[in-house]
Amino acid sequence: MKLIRQQIGQMIDNAGNAIRQVFRGKINLTKSADKIQKVQVSALADETLQDVELMQQFGFTSHPPSGTEALIIPIGGKTSHSVVVATENGQFRVKALKTGEVAIYDQSGSSIVLKQGKVIDINCTTLNITAPTINIKGNITQKGSITNNGDVTSSGVSLVGHTHTGDSGGTTSPPN
Known part of the structure; x- marks a missing residue:
């Protein structure tokens, strides 16, 4: 019975060793035009993996530069169907x-x-910033100049369309 348990244990170990585990690699290049980006990855023992899917969180995307570290999961333990699930570039x-x-x-x-x-x-x-309306609550501190191609209104007074009371009675014309 002990011999049978040892043989079964050895068979399980052999089967487990045949399945590729999670491993690290470096991204060589990225194809970002498709729905899911694909990368070329250099991995252990000088192997190069082609068209590895780069999975990213919804709403966030990046095009990692060459040399970026990658964490690769072989789906079903098969290197031929791997995905990159995390990247890091300390540089x-x-x-x-x-x-x-x-x-x-x-x-x-x-x-x-x-x-x-x-x-x-x-x-x-x-x-x-591209937005038809920008609302800011609070104070703005500005250093440097501001260039504006439209009117500026402050407390209901238009910078382009305001007039002043003249020294001799009437009002001035709006600024040009």
Whole structure:
């Protein structure tokens, strides 16, 4: 009976060893045009995996640069049907976050950091916002100049359409 248990144990071990476990690799290139991105990954023992699906959380997507570390799960233990479930690139990652802070970043150094104390830091060269209406509650502090291609109204007074009472009685014409 002991011999049978040993043989069964050995068979289970052999079967388990034949199934590929989760492993690490490095992304070489990314194809981002399809519904699900696919990557080429260099893995252990100089193997290169082609068209590995890159699974990402809904609402978040990235195009990881070459050299990004990847955590790869072989579906059903088969390397030929693997998926990348996590990526990390310490070269570009925002470092020294405090507990609970969150960052979105790219390889050029742009970042959005949600910080403790309800503070959001945005670091970029140009910030483009496309919205028909922007509502801000609170004060705005501005450093630098503002260029505007439309009217500015403050407390109901139009910068373009306002007039002043003239020194000699009447009103001035609106600004040009």
